[in-house]
Amino acid sequence: MTAGTTDSVQPARLRPPANQIIELDVQGMTCASCAARIEKKLGKLDGVQASVNYATEKAHVVAPADVDADALIATVQAAGYDAALPTPEAEPRDRAAEIKRRLIVAAVLAVPVIAMAMIPPLQFPGWQWVSLALATPVVTWAAWPFHRSAFVNLRHGAATMDTLISLGTSAAYLWSLFALIFGEAGAIGMTHHWTFNLSHDHQLSSVYFEASVGIITFILLGRYIEARSRQDASSALRALAEVGAKSVTVLRGGAEVTVPIEKLAVDNEFVVRPGEKVATDGVVVSGSSAVDNSVITGESLPVDVAPGSTVVGASVNTTGRLVVRATAVGADTQLAQIAHLVELAQTGKSKSQALADRISGVFVPVVIALALITLLVWLVLGESATFAVTAAVSVLIISCPCALGLATPTALLAGSLRGSQLGILIRGPEALEEAHRIQVIALDKTGTITAGQMSLDSVVPAEGITSEELLRLAASLEAASEHPIARAIVKAYSGRPGALEDFRNVPGLGIQARVDDRAAAAGNAALMAKLGLEVPEQLEQAAVEAGKRGASTVLV
Known part of the structure; x- marks a missing residue:
C-alpha cells in the first residue's frame, strides 16, 4: 500500500549576519522625503550604511563595531x-x-464645504462665511500633524511632502480669508459661477476653502489606509514570530518543570510529548518519534527522529515522547531568523524605490521654486498681484499628493507579507523587482508546490487477500493514529472499520493492534523484520516502484 508524499528534507540552518547590524524604530516620519533625509544623515557617519523604510518605520543600519x-x-x-x-x-x-479621529472630523466638515463650492444652488446668502467656519477646524486641528512636521523640518532646513501639504492648504485658506475680508468674496449674495471657461480673477471674488479641506481629507484618508496596512503588516510578522511554543517542560534534577519559553537556555534538556510543539532548535537525547516540520519546510510528511537527530523549534511532535537538548534559543532559532528575513525584506529598498525616494527628496524644493517662478512671471507679464498669487497658490495645491514616495514601498510591503502568509519567503525587494525576468524555477522538493495533504496512491494486495479486505484492515489499524499517512488511509476507506483492541504505537516503525480479535500491524520494512515477517517479492517490487514515484510505502 502506498500513499503519495515527498521525501523529507532537513532544513538548513541559516547563518547569522557577519557584520554588526542595528535595527531602529523611527518615529516622526510623514513621507518618503523624511526617510531619505534620515538615510542621508546616517550615511554621513564613517562606515555606516543605512536603509530607512517609510512604510515600515524602520531603519536597517550596517555599522562598524565602534559605532x-x-x-x-x-x-x-x-x-x-x-x-x-x-x-x-x-x-x-x-x-x-489617531488618524481616524482626525479623518472623521475632516470628512464630516469637508463634505458641505465642497458641496457649497461646487453646486451653485446650495450657495445661500452668507454661504462663504459658513464655509470659513467649517473649514477652520479642518485646516487647523485635522491638519495639525502636517503643520507640525513642516515646522520641525523647517527648523532643520529641510522640506518634505508635509511642507507642500501645509503650504498649499494654508495658502489656499489664508488667501480665501483675505478675499473674504478685503475683497468682494465676503459680500452677502456672492456666488461661484460654474463654467468650463478659464478666466482671470483680479477682484478677490473667489474662495478656495474646498481645495484646502478636500486635500486634507483625502491625504488623511491615504494616511489612514497606510497606517492600517502597517498594522496588518506588523500583525503578520507577530503571527509568524508567535508560531513557536509559549512554554516548555524542562528537566531539572530528573523532575519535569514547566517554565515560560523565555527561561529556556542553551544546553537545557526539555520534554516534548505527542501533539506538542518543539520549544526550540535542538538535538534529540532520548526517545523516537515522527516530527512535523511543515511550519518550517512546507513538507507534509513527518520526519522520523531518534537520539542524535536535530529538530527545529515550532515543529510538531506527532507520536512518541522526546527529550531534546536545546542548541539555540530566542533570536538564534531558525524560526526567529526566518521572521527576521521577512522583516529585512520589508525594510530593504529596491532600485525603483531608491529612485522614487531620491526624486521625492528634490520634488518639494522644486515645487516651491516653481510656485515662486509662477508668481514672478505673472507679475512681470503685467497681471495683478491678486491673479499672480492665485496662480502660485494653485501650483502648491496641485502638487500636494505624495503617491510617488508611497506607492513603491507599499507595494513591496504588501508583496513580501502576502508571500510570507502563503509560505513563500522573499529574501529582499530586489527579488520582487527582478521576478519578471524569471524563466526557469527550480524547486528543491515537491512539498513546496503540493497542498500538504497526503492521499492514498494505490493498494497492492498479496496472494490470498483482496484490495478491499486489505484497505479495511489498514484503515482499522490506522484509525487510532494521528500520522498524516494514517489519516490518508482512513479517509480512503468508506466502509465500516473493524473492532480495534490493544493498540500500540511503535515510534519510527509503525503500529500494532488487534483487529476483529486478530493480531495485525502496519508500518515500514523494519517493523516487518522486527516481527519476523517476510515481505513477498511482489510487494518489495511494488514498494520500489512507489519510491520512484515519490510515494511512501506502508506494509500491512
Missing part, C-alpha cells in the same frame, strides 16, 4: 526625528486610530 546604537539614535534626533531600539514586548502604538 553604537546611541550614536545612531542621536543622529536621527539631530535630523528632527526620533528613534529607539525595537522593543518586541511593547504594545504597538495605534496610529490608525
Whole structure:
C-alpha cells in the first residue's frame, strides 16, 4: 500500500549576519522625503550604511563595531526625528486610530464645504462665511500633524511632502480669508459661477476653502489606509514570530518543570510529548518519534527522529515522547531568523524605490521654486498681484499628493507579507523587482508546490487477500493514529472499520493492534523484520516502484 508524499528534507540552518547590524524604530516620519533625509544623515557617519523604510518605520543600519546604537539614535534626533531600539514586548502604538479621529472630523466638515463650492444652488446668502467656519477646524486641528512636521523640518532646513501639504492648504485658506475680508468674496449674495471657461480673477471674488479641506481629507484618508496596512503588516510578522511554543517542560534534577519559553537556555534538556510543539532548535537525547516540520519546510510528511537527530523549534511532535537538548534559543532559532528575513525584506529598498525616494527628496524644493517662478512671471507679464498669487497658490495645491514616495514601498510591503502568509519567503525587494525576468524555477522538493495533504496512491494486495479486505484492515489499524499517512488511509476507506483492541504505537516503525480479535500491524520494512515477517517479492517490487514515484510505502 502506498500513499503519495515527498521525501523529507532537513532544513538548513541559516547563518547569522557577519557584520554588526542595528535595527531602529523611527518615529516622526510623514513621507518618503523624511526617510531619505534620515538615510542621508546616517550615511554621513564613517562606515555606516543605512536603509530607512517609510512604510515600515524602520531603519536597517550596517555599522562598524565602534559605532553604537546611541550614536545612531542621536543622529536621527539631530535630523528632527526620533528613534529607539525595537522593543518586541511593547504594545504597538495605534496610529490608525489617531488618524481616524482626525479623518472623521475632516470628512464630516469637508463634505458641505465642497458641496457649497461646487453646486451653485446650495450657495445661500452668507454661504462663504459658513464655509470659513467649517473649514477652520479642518485646516487647523485635522491638519495639525502636517503643520507640525513642516515646522520641525523647517527648523532643520529641510522640506518634505508635509511642507507642500501645509503650504498649499494654508495658502489656499489664508488667501480665501483675505478675499473674504478685503475683497468682494465676503459680500452677502456672492456666488461661484460654474463654467468650463478659464478666466482671470483680479477682484478677490473667489474662495478656495474646498481645495484646502478636500486635500486634507483625502491625504488623511491615504494616511489612514497606510497606517492600517502597517498594522496588518506588523500583525503578520507577530503571527509568524508567535508560531513557536509559549512554554516548555524542562528537566531539572530528573523532575519535569514547566517554565515560560523565555527561561529556556542553551544546553537545557526539555520534554516534548505527542501533539506538542518543539520549544526550540535542538538535538534529540532520548526517545523516537515522527516530527512535523511543515511550519518550517512546507513538507507534509513527518520526519522520523531518534537520539542524535536535530529538530527545529515550532515543529510538531506527532507520536512518541522526546527529550531534546536545546542548541539555540530566542533570536538564534531558525524560526526567529526566518521572521527576521521577512522583516529585512520589508525594510530593504529596491532600485525603483531608491529612485522614487531620491526624486521625492528634490520634488518639494522644486515645487516651491516653481510656485515662486509662477508668481514672478505673472507679475512681470503685467497681471495683478491678486491673479499672480492665485496662480502660485494653485501650483502648491496641485502638487500636494505624495503617491510617488508611497506607492513603491507599499507595494513591496504588501508583496513580501502576502508571500510570507502563503509560505513563500522573499529574501529582499530586489527579488520582487527582478521576478519578471524569471524563466526557469527550480524547486528543491515537491512539498513546496503540493497542498500538504497526503492521499492514498494505490493498494497492492498479496496472494490470498483482496484490495478491499486489505484497505479495511489498514484503515482499522490506522484509525487510532494521528500520522498524516494514517489519516490518508482512513479517509480512503468508506466502509465500516473493524473492532480495534490493544493498540500500540511503535515510534519510527509503525503500529500494532488487534483487529476483529486478530493480531495485525502496519508500518515500514523494519517493523516487518522486527516481527519476523517476510515481505513477498511482489510487494518489495511494488514498494520500489512507489519510491520512484515519490510515494511512501506502508506494509500491512
